[in-house]
Amino acid sequence: MRKAGTKQQLGDFQTPESLAKKIIKLLKIQYRILPDVILEPTCGTGAFIRAALEEFSPVRMIGFDINENHIKTAQKSIQSHPHLENITIKQADFFTTDWQNILANISGYLLILGNPPWVTSSELSLLNSQNLPIKSNFHHRRGIEAITGLANFDISEWMVLQYLEWLSHRTGTTALLCKYSVARKILLQIQKKFPHTFSRTIYLIDAKYYFNVSVKACLFILSTDGEKSRDCPVYSDLDEPMLCSVIGERDGFMVRDTIRYEQGRHFLGQDTRYIWRSGIKHDCSKVMELKQISSHWFINGLGEKYQLEKDYLYPLLKGSDIGNGRVNQYQKLLLVTQKWVGEDTRMIQDKAPKTWQYLRDHESFFKKRKSSIYNNKPPYSIFGVGNYCFNGWKIAISGLYKKLNFYLVFPLNDQPAMFDDTVNFLSFETEAEARAIFDLITSDPVLEWLDSMIFWDEKRPITVNLLKRLSLDNTNPTLPPP
Numbered sequence: 367m368r369k370a371g372t373k374q375q376l377g378d379f380q381t382p383e384s385l386a387k388k389i390i391k392l393l394k395i396q397y398r399i400l401p402d403v404i405l406e407p408t409c410g411t412g413a414f415i416r417a418a419l420e421e422f423s424p425v426r427m428i429g430f431d432i433n434e435n436h437i438k439t440a441q442k443s444i445q446s447h448p449h450l451e452n453i454t455i456k457q458a459d460f461f462t463t464d465w466q467n468i469l470a471n472i473s474g475y476l477l478i479l480g481n482p483p484w485v486t487s488s489e490l491s492l493l494n495s496q497n498l499p500i501k502s503n504f505h506h507r508r509g510i511e512a513i514t515g516l517a518n519f520d521i522s523e524w525m526v527l528q529y530l531e532w533l534s535h536r537t538g539t540t541a542l543l544c545k546y547s548v549a550r551k552i553l554l555q556i557q558k559k560f561p562h563t564f565s566r567t568i569y570l571i572d573a574k575y576y577f578n579v580s581v582k583a584c585l586f587i588l589s590t591d592g593e594k595s596r597d598c599p600v601y602s603d604l605d606e607p608m609l610c611s612v613i614g615e616r617d618g619f620m621v622r623d624t625i626r627y628e629q630g631r632h633f634l635g636q637d638t639r640y641i642w643r644s645g646i647k648h649d650c651s652k653v654m655e656l657k658q659i660s661s662h663w664f665i666n667g668l669g670e671k672y673q674l675e676k677d678y679l680y681p682l683l684k685g686s687d688i689g690n691g692r693v694n695q696y697q698k699l700l701l702v703t704q705k706w707v708g709e710d711t712r713m714i715q716d717k718a719p720k721t722w723q724y725l726r727d728h729e730s731f732f733k734k735r736k737s738s739i740y741n742n743k744p745p746y747s748i749f750g751v752g753n754y755c756f757n758g759w760k761i762a763i764s765g766l767y768k769k770l771n772f773y774l775v776f777p778l779n780d781q782p783a784m785f786d787d788t789v790n791f792l793s794f795e796t797e798a799e800a801r802a803i804f805d806l807i808t809s810d811p812v813l814e815w816l817d818s819m820i821f822w823d824e825k826r827p828i829t830v831n832l833l834k835r836l837s838l839d840n841t842n843p844t845l846p847p848p
């Protein structure tokens with residue numbers, strides 16, 4: 367048995383009794399589930415076990431959790447149950463449990479319940495925690511990527527994919543609480559691995575109220591019963607469920623509103639002339655971002671004043687500027703040390719000796735940059751830079767703001783504006799081209815179509831990956847005229 371970790375490492379948020387009861391009632395009354403066996407692989411202090419025993423007893427009940435104290439609490443809470451012989455509650459680590467053996471001894475309709483840990487693999491790796499799938503070769507990531515398609519994943523995502531593997535060979539249902547974003551990732555995986563095996567439903571829940579966490583969460587029900595549509599209805603809540611939208615996989619991505627997506631699907635396409643990019647990444651804002659205080663004097667984020675050449679300084683618009691529509695003026699300049707990724711920076715020494723000296727004076731700040739992308743690169747390297755940055759005309763949108771507002775960005779002070787890496791943009795050599803594409807992108811049908819794909823609860827709802835699905839070929843007859 368591996369050592370149990372802290373509440374954080376175990377993604378430990380115990381479900382309130384009232385919520386567990388509500389969910390079990392829904393499964394019994396609405397879904398008419400009559401399980402032979404109930405399994406809760408991460409049962410905690412047992413809220414679901416108690417609620418399920420109340421509605422489904424006599425039933426065979428199996429509950430595990432890594433945390434010994436939780437298990438003791440759960441065991442104690444059911445010790446006077448009349449069918450104790452049907453109940454097994456014991457300490458077990460999900461990742462080292464012999465599930466094949468356990469499942470081989472389970473027959474009949476299986477209900478897998480619960481609220482698996484709310485923690486991601488990268489949070490665990492920061493905590494140096496071992497609460498991860500053992501055979502996954504986690505640090506080399508290949509094993510995980512093969513299963514989830516991603517380097518960072520939620521532990522619950524891993525667990526639920528296991529539940530589905532088990533259920534794919536029998537009849538049963540899983541009903542679990544998880545982040546809404548995790549449910550979407552699982553839906554994508556289901557589409558790849560078990561496209562015709564499970565019906566799918568989501569009920570949003572108020573995670574602030576039940577768990578005091580600010581994250582969009584849901585009850586996710588997957589069942590071998592019911593209609594096996596590739597789409598998943600999302601209901602507003604458990605008490606008075608109203609259909610909010612039907613989400614589903616389309617063209618390899620999850621979309622937020624499959625009906626509106628289909629209506630605008632003719633906008634899908636790529637055009638190699640215009641490529642969405644993210645702004646410049648440098649991880650050294652105190653040094654690289656400066657305010658101009660007089661013709662040749664600048665002040666950096668450390669409060670130091672320097673006289674610099676203007677050759678490498680460009681107007682900077684940050685994500686917050688773009689998000690708030692501040693595109694006609696700028697507060698700061700960005701020191702853009704390269705024209706393309708990997709360009710030799712030594713030429714700055716001859717062309718702009720004061721700038722070179724300034725960079726050398728702040729060598730230690732560059733050395734402290736943690737990201738490995740700067741390893742073995744010329745000194746003072748930046749990322750997300752290319753010839754496209756130096757085009758004067760741009761269309762920009764903030765990736766972090768929860769609104770679909772695109773802005774035309776003109777040259778500022780006769781110089782191309784630069785963006786930080788939270789901004790997505792297109793760039794153009796001419797104003798006419800920029801305006802034509804801007805009109806296309808901001809037409810109502812296109813905005814409507816883009817909106818149908820966006821999950822606004824994402825940390826970064828608008829990505830290059832999303833924007834590039836839109837065809838920018840303005841000769842396409844299905845697009846609105848420029």
Ligand SMILES: C[S@@+](CC[C@H](N)C(=O)[O-])C[C@H]1O[C@@H](n2cnc3c(N)ncnc32)[C@H](O)[C@@H]1O
Nearest residue numbers: 376379380381408409410431432433459460481
């Ligand atoms: C979000 S809590 C939910 C607990 C319980 N299912 C409930 O609904 O109240 C997650 C639970 O997962 C347990 N857990 C975390 N890692 C585990 C592992 N590797 N094996 C088994 N249980 C684990 C934690 O101890 C915690 O009780």
